[in-house]
Amino acid sequence: MQETHVTSRRTLLTAGAWAAPVVAVASMAPAAAASQVVSCAPTQIPQANGTGTSGWTTTLGSNPNDAPAAWTTTATPSPNVGTPFFRAFTDSAATVSGATLVTSTVQMSVVSNTVYTIRFNVQAGKGYIAAGGGATCATINSTAIFDIGTGTTRQVLFRGHTQTAAGANPSVFMNPPASCTVGGPRVNAPGYGGVAGAVYTTTVTYTAASTGTVELRMRFTMAAGTNSGNNDDWYVKPTLVSCRRSGG
Numbered sequence: 001m002q003e004t005h006v007t008s009r010r011t012l013l014t015a016g017a018w019a020a021p022v023v024a025v026a027s028m029a030p031a032a033a034a035s036q037v038v039s040c041a042p043t044q045i046p047q048a049n050g051t052g053t054s055g056w057t058t059t060l061g062s063n064p065n066d067a068p069a070a071w072t073t074t075a076t077p078s079p080n081v082g083t084p085f086f087r088a089f090t091d092s093a094a095t096v097s098g099a100t101l102v103t104s105t106v107q108m109s110v111v112s113n114t115v116y117t118i119r120f121n122v123q124a125g126k127g128y129i130a131a132g133g134g135a136t137c138a139t140i141n142s143t144a145i146f147d148i149g150t151g152t153t154r155q156v157l158f159r160g161h162t163q164t165a166a167g168a169n170p171s172v173f174m175n176p177p178a179s180c181t182v183g184g185p186r187v188n189a190p191g192y193g194g195v196a197g198a199v200y201t202t203t204v205t206y207t208a209a210s211t212g213t214v215e216l217r218m219r220f221t222m223a224a225g226t227n228s229g230n231n232d233d234w235y236v237k238p239t240l241v242s243c244r245r246s247g248g
Contacts, residue, residue: 035115040243042109043116045216056086061101063094065229069102069220079190079235080199081121086236088142088220091127091229100231102220108148110208117241118216119203120146122234123190124162124174129230137180139163140225142232143171146218148206154217157204162232166221172200176232190235203241 044055056071069090073083092100110116127139141163147154158172165171177196180186189196208214216238222231 035244035246038114038243038245040116040240043111043240043243045106045108045118045238045240056104056106058086058102058104060090061099061103063092063098063224064100064102064222065091065093067091067229069104071104075235077125077188077190079123079125080197081123081190081235081237082239083237085121086218086234088144088222088234088236090222091140091231092222092224093227093229094224095227096224098224100222100224102222103217105215105217107213108216110212110214111245112208112211113246114208115244115246116206116208117203117243118148118157118206119201119239119241120158121237121239122158122160122172122174122200122202123192123198123236124160124176125188125190125233125235126176126178126180126186127230127232128180128186128188129226129228135183137178137182137186138230140229140231141223142234143221143223144219144234144236146216146236146238148214148216150212150214155206157206158202160200172202174200174232188233190233207246 058069067089069088071084071086075087079085086104088102090100090102143161143166146158147156149155159169160172160174162174162176174192175194177189177191177194179189192198192200220234
């Protein structure tokens with residue numbers, strides 16, 4: 001589904017030419033012993049492997065502004081996570097309370113005793129706002145959590161934050177790169193670790209206990225702060241890397 005660009009309270013700022021990305025790789029959990037590579041069919045992650053532009057369901061919680069949150073192949077600014085990717089550009093429009101929750105989910109068919117290896121390429125960007133003609137460079141924290149499973153039985157695959165972690169669980173500090181002058185220009189540049197163009201990559205495994213359907217879910221929480229919104233942004237591409245059948 002081609003993304004429809006929506007006029008936002010937040011200026012869609014064009015990124016400049018950035019250096020080649022620096023890739024941070026998180027450790028991968030080992031595959032089960034005595035396993036063999038098998039076909040990943042019928043499991044698919046639509047869009048994640050470049051297969052079409054449908055399959056995911058995206059919903060917005062309360063208080064969103066009109067900036068987009070959707071799957072797309074192009075965006076301004078342009079990330080380095082690969083295409084197609086999910087862009088969470090929406091902000092909370094609440095001033096005191098009422099964070100906006102952005103959720104994108106997909107149903108995956110899985111086979112029992114199969115280990116699924118999933119890779120996430122992730123970038124974050126500063127949610128600069130154009131209010132006051134560039135009067136402030138302050139942005140507002142946003143967090144992300146990706147998990148897989150059914151109902152309340154889920155395995156967390158990734159936790160991240162742009163400024164402040166949500167709770168005591170381990171969380172990746174994305175530290176989106178800053179490029180802003182108070183009263184002057186600002187550039188929203190997707191990146192990681194303060195470096196424009198850098199990509200955080202994590203590869204994780206999920207073992208299906210039974211044959212059936214599980215849900216892969218990505219959630220982004222945009223904390224309340226201003227009535228026009230300037231939460232930090234997320235760019236994500238999940239990929240199903242491989243499948244292995246345990247036990248021979």
